[in-house]
Amino acid sequence: MITRDDIRNIGVIAHVDHGKTTLVDTLFRQAGVYAAHMKIQERAMDSNELEREKGITIFAKNAAISWRGVKVNIVDTPGHADFGGEVQRILKMVDGALLLVDAVDGPMPQTKYVLAKALEMGLCPIVVINKIDRRDARPMWVLDQVFELFDTLGANERQLDFTTVYTSAKQGLATMDLSKPGENMTPLLDAIVDRSPAPQVPVGPFQMLVSSAEYSDYLGRMAIGRIHRGSLSLGDTVSRIMKDGKKVDGKVVKLFSYNGMGKSEIEKAEAGEIVVVAGLKDLEIGETLASREAPEALPAMDIDEPTVAMKFMVNTSPLAGKSGEKITSRRLGDRLERETRSNLALRIERSGDGEAFKVSGRGELHLAILIETMRRENLEFAVSRPEIITRVIDGKLMEPEETAVIDVDEAHTGKVMERMGLRKGVLTEMGSAGPGRARLEFSIPARGLIGAHSELMTETRGSATISHVFSQYIPFSGPIDVRRNGSLISQEAGVATAYAIDKLTDRGVFFIQPGQQVYEGMVVGEANKQGDLVVNICKGKKLTNMRAAAADDTMRLAPPRLMSLEQTVEYLGDDELAEITPGELRIRKRQLNEEDRKKSRKQLAAS
Numbered sequence: 001m002i003t004r005d006d007i008r009n010i011g012v013i014a015h016v017d018h019g020k021t022t023l024v025d026t027l028f029r030q031a032g033v034y035a036a037h038m039k040i041q042e043r044a045m046d047s048n049e050l051e052r053e054k055g056i057t058i059f060a061k062n063a064a065i066s067w068r069g070v071k072v073n074i075v076d077t078p079g080h081a082d083f084g085g086e087v088q089r090i091l092k093m094v095d096g097a098l099l100l101v102d103a104v105d106g107p108m109p110q111t112k113y114v115l116a117k118a119l120e121m122g123l124c125p126i127v128v129i130n131k132i133d134r135r136d137a138r139p140m141w142v143l144d145q146v147f148e149l150f151d152t153l154g155a156n157e158r159q160l161d162f163t164t165v166y167t168s169a170k171q172g173l174a175t176m177d178l179s180k181p182g183e184n185m186t187p188l189l190d191a192i193v194d195r196s197p198a199p200q201v202p203v204g205p206f207q208m209l210v211s212s213a214e215y216s217d218y219l220g221r222m223a224i225g226r227i228h229r230g231s232l233s234l235g236d237t238v239s240r241i242m243k244d245g246k247k248v249d250g251k252v253v254k255l256f257s258y259n260g261m262g263k264s265e266i267e268k269a270e271a272g273e274i275v276v277v278a279g280l281k282d283l284e285i286g287e288t289l290a291s292r293e294a295p296e297a298l299p300a301m302d303i304d305e306p307t308v309a310m311k312f313m314v315n316t317s318p319l320a321g322k323s324g325e326k327i328t329s330r331r332l333g334d335r336l337e338r339e340t341r342s343n344l345a346l347r348i349e350r351s352g353d354g355e356a357f358k359v360s361g362r363g364e365l366h367l368a369i370l371i372e373t374m375r376r377e378n379l380e381f382a383v384s385r386p387e388i389i390t391r392v393i394d395g396k397l398m399e400p401e402e403t404a405v406i407d408v409d410e411a412h413t414g415k416v417m418e419r420m421g422l423r424k425g426v427l428t429e430m431g432s433a434g435p436g437r438a439r440l441e442f443s444i445p446a447r448g449l450i451g452a453h454s455e456l457m458t459e460t461r462g463s464a465t466i467s468h469v470f471s472q473y474i475p476f477s478g479p480i481d482v483r484r485n486g487s488l489i490s491q492e493a494g495v496a497t498a499y500a501i502d503k504l505t506d507r508g509v510f511f512i513q514p515g516q517q518v519y520e521g522m523v524v525g526e527a528n529k530q531g532d533l534v535v536n537i538c539k540g541k542k543l544t545n546m547r548a549a550a551a552d553d554t555m556r557l558a559p560p561r562l563m564s565l566e567q568t569v570e571y572l573g574d575d576e577l578a579e580i581t582p583g584e585l586r587i588r589k590r591q592l593n594e595e596d597r598k599k600s601r602k603q604l605a606a607s
Helices: 020-030 049-054 081-093 109-120 139-152 186-195 329-340 364-375 410-422 452-459 498-503 565-571 594-606
Strands: 007-014 061-067 070-076 096-102 126-130 164-168 173-175 207-209 212-216 220-229 231-233 237-241 247-251 254-259 262-265 268-270 274-278 288-291 308-313 347-350 356-361 379-384 391-393 396-409 426-432 437-445 465-475 487-490 508-510 522-527 533-535 576-580 585-589
Touching: 007 081, 007 109, 007 186, 020 061, 020 070, 020 186, 061 186, 070 081, 070 186, 081 109, 081 220, 096 109, 096 139, 096 186, 109 139, 109 396, 109 465, 126 139, 126 186, 164 186, 173 186, 254 268, 308 329, 308 364, 329 347, 329 356, 329 379, 356 364, 364 379, 364 565, 364 576, 396 410, 396 452, 410 426, 410 437, 410 452, 437 465, 452 465, 452 565, 487 585, 565 576, 565 585
Parallel strands: 007 070, 007 096, 061 254, 096 126, 126 164, 487 533
Antiparallel strands: 061 070, 164 173, 207 220, 207 288, 212 220, 220 274, 231 268, 237 247, 237 288, 254 262, 254 274, 308 356, 308 379, 347 356, 379 576, 391 396, 396 437, 396 465, 426 437, 487 522, 508 522, 522 585, 576 585
């Protein structure tokens, strides 16, 4: 084994919104990546448009800084449980980790998930307690909670003896001792160099696991990974070992290493370095690049199995192709297949008739991000309600269980407990989340969380924050009867009128506004009672020769309920589809004709 003292490879792991990307920005400033005159974009590592809009990290990113003559490769990972597949494969590239924990919230569900993965791989994380500048910060309590979490997860003595750094990433301050205020981020950078292990690399011919990939219009698909053994030079011919063991030779056309936020071309790289390799066609994440003389595959990545599935299908509504590109089932299948090459936690299965695709992922958000990405590519398609993936283990039907943590104003705790109870949630822990706030922890079947976010936000007047992570498989707990009002369904095709909406206001809440195109079987609102209601939304006012007073003609229509993609998907019933188009989101019945729906209901009741 050779020790590379000139390199440190670290991953930044944490629960969503605990400040990972902001911390990396601050380290860049301290290490001089940004020149003094540069205008800096906040959260620079979140370069994807969707990441900036949602304020979360979705894709793992690489960057590098130099500190005290040591090159520090930094990987910023997602904090949401649905993108855990990204975290798992990235941890294969690093030797150390920064575990970031909020000084108010303490360890949250995703903290437990990512820490468990890091400890499994033998990493010894540096604990960074961030946001100590907050008025309600409680760093010592958080430190105790973190230690308990390490112990619960079975950390060994070396891992339990972790280094702790207290930071305010926003203010650019770090300290090892709370009694001595920090002046800059030097203590954290010093801790990374002094306390994170240097790469230990075996001697032998070249070997590298493809941990990530990116695409360039000029160079095509490029492999990102850490050189496990040996060295790689520009122009080398290497063997690409596929997952099925097949080997294909390819030439290294370009070789890059990370430098700040960008990449620098290099001639040669040694074991322990994280590099980008161009020139090998159609490579996939999880494959091995190895010396042609001694092609030897590295162990494949073990990624957690999906827990949620949705059906993707061609858009067959009367308005298909109006605002985007109407695609065939073959093209839809090709696009989904392409996604699985980089999105390792995703699974695709074609239905028996070949018209629909069952897409399985780690959670609702995981699939919602895929839907939104495809929508922005100007594609039109339809998706079904999310369903939970069950398993049969030892002859028993099992379903995924999640740990859900809900922070809410104390006045609304009763409502939260009631709603979660209806969804078969069991309260396992209750405590304080700061002044006037309570923290409730539940064990709940994953099915029970579908649609829970919107419901809890309504019930708590927007004060609830909910986060959850997969826990285990449990015996199927029977039907969950979450009472839901029916839908208001358009009776015919046409244009919605203000007159019709005004007359139907007492029947429910509308999703559309006057002048909007509708069709038979389209869901135009939510009824205020159980059971669907077919309405004539295109009805116009009959003209007469009688004059009406101005007061009688005045209409005061309530604004329509505008739903995000996630809310639209959560709303769907078993017999409904979401119509995804670049211009708008629509909800429709699977069977557009009311008579057909009645026949189906009778057949279902008879069976």
